[in-house]
Amino acid sequence: xxRHIVLMVCLAGAAxxxxxxxxxxxxxxxxxxxxxxxxxxxxKILRAHYQSxxxxxDAVMHLYKLHMAFAEIEPATxxxxxxxxxxxxSAEALAMLAKHYGDIQNTGAxxxxxxxxxxLSPTAQTARELLAHYRLAGAFGREEKLLRSLLAKExxxxxxxxxxxxxxxxxxxxxxxREALMRFDAIANPERSLGRFVLFDVMVAxxxxxxxxxxxxxxxxxxxxxxVHHAPEGDTAAARLVRMMMALDEAAARTLICGAQRxxxxxxxxxxxxxxxxxxxxAGVQTVDAxxxxxxxxxxxxxxxxxxx
Numbered sequence: 001x002x003r004h005i006v007l008m009v010c011l012a013g014a015a016x017x018x019x020x021x022x023x024x025x026x027x028x029x030x031x032x033x034x035x036x037x038x039x040x041x042x043x044k045i046l047r048a049h050y051q052s053x054x055x056x057x058d059a060v061m062h063l064y065k066l067h068m069a070f071a072e073i074e075p076a077t078x079x080x081x082x083x084x085x086x087x088x089x090s091a092e093a094l095a096m097l098a099k100h101y102g103d104i105q106n107t108g109a110x111x112x113x114x115x116x117x118x119x120l121s122p123t124a125q126t127a128r129e130l131l132a133h134y135r136l137a138g139a140f141g142r143e144e145k146l147l148r149s150l151l152a153k154e155x156x157x158x159x160x161x162x163x164x165x166x167x168x169x170x171x172x173x174x175x176x177x178r179e180a181l182m183r184f185d186a187i188a189n190p191e192r193s194l195g196r197f198v199l200f201d202v203m204v205a206x207x208x209x210x211x212x213x214x215x216x217x218x219x220x221x222x223x224x225x226x227x228v229h230h231a232p233e234g235d236t237a238a239a240r241l242v243r244m245m246m247a248l249d250e251a252a253a254r255t256l257i258c259g260a261q262r263x264x265x266x267x268x269x270x271x272x273x274x275x276x277x278x279x280x281x282x283a284g285v286q287t288v289d290a291x292x293x294x295x296x297x298x299x300x301x302x303x304x305x306x307x308x309x
Contacts, residue, residue, distance in 0.1 A: 158188035191226035
């Protein structure tokens with residue numbers, strides 16, 4: 001009899017314990033409500049959960065989504081701002097806050113959040129968004145600061161490096177412009193000429209004439225190839241570059257240009273590239289077969305042979 005009573009008590013206790021354990025907790029309650037589409041009831045539970053000081057990320061994110069679903073913008077904003085304040089080093093939270101500000105068209109707050117995000121976790125996407133805003137707003141000082149940061153982190157694109165170099169050169173910061181344009185030269189398409197023309201001038205202005213001539217000699221072949229496709233008539237980038245080199249130091253320019261042509265000619269067949277100088281290894285520069293825009297580089301004691309049009 002006693003054993004029977006003990007067995008019944010144990011069974012009743014186990015059943016009670018199992019029943020309590022099977023009662024859904026708060027998390028399970030709002031999860032099931034959200035799953036079943038009972039958003040209003042889920043919002044009440046989550047709001048009470050949040051106001052009690054419990055702010056686990058999953059619950060906070062569901063609360064934010066429910067506030068937005070009911071177009072409750074101010075509570076939703078406060079929830080995300082509190083989340084960022086609670087986790088100031090979370091790039092994910094900052095990115096969500098910046099996106100939220102963009103969704104509600106609070107541009108100033110969005111840019112501030114993106115700037116904090118870039119400082120915390122710099123990415124190319126964040127930089128693009130900031131640069132686009134700075135340019136539209138005419139905030140060129142902030143744009144320059146960001147471009148310098150991208151250059152220092154080696155995250156800058158060729159277009160942005162060229163833009164930074166041109167900006168700094170226009171302001172007279174020659175050494176800053178040289179650094180930016182050297183990076184542009186290293187990563188840009190070899191046929192692009194504008195930034196390289198400025199780099200040549202900057203290198204000359206900072207006293208590095210020989211290095212400028214050597215750089216220019218390495219560009220001529222690419223510029224000439226680009227001119228064949230994009231400059232059917234008139235001045236070409238290659239011819240302009242040759243004139244710049246000759247004006248700087250004629251003797252050194254002739255030597256470098258002839259060396260560059262000798263390296264290129266065997267791959268192309270016989271004869272010098274059109275528009276540049278003809279060079280003989282024994283006699284040096286001999287003739288020029290070029291249009292009128294490159295006539296200035298011809299030696300004065302040699303006849304000019306021009307093609308008839």
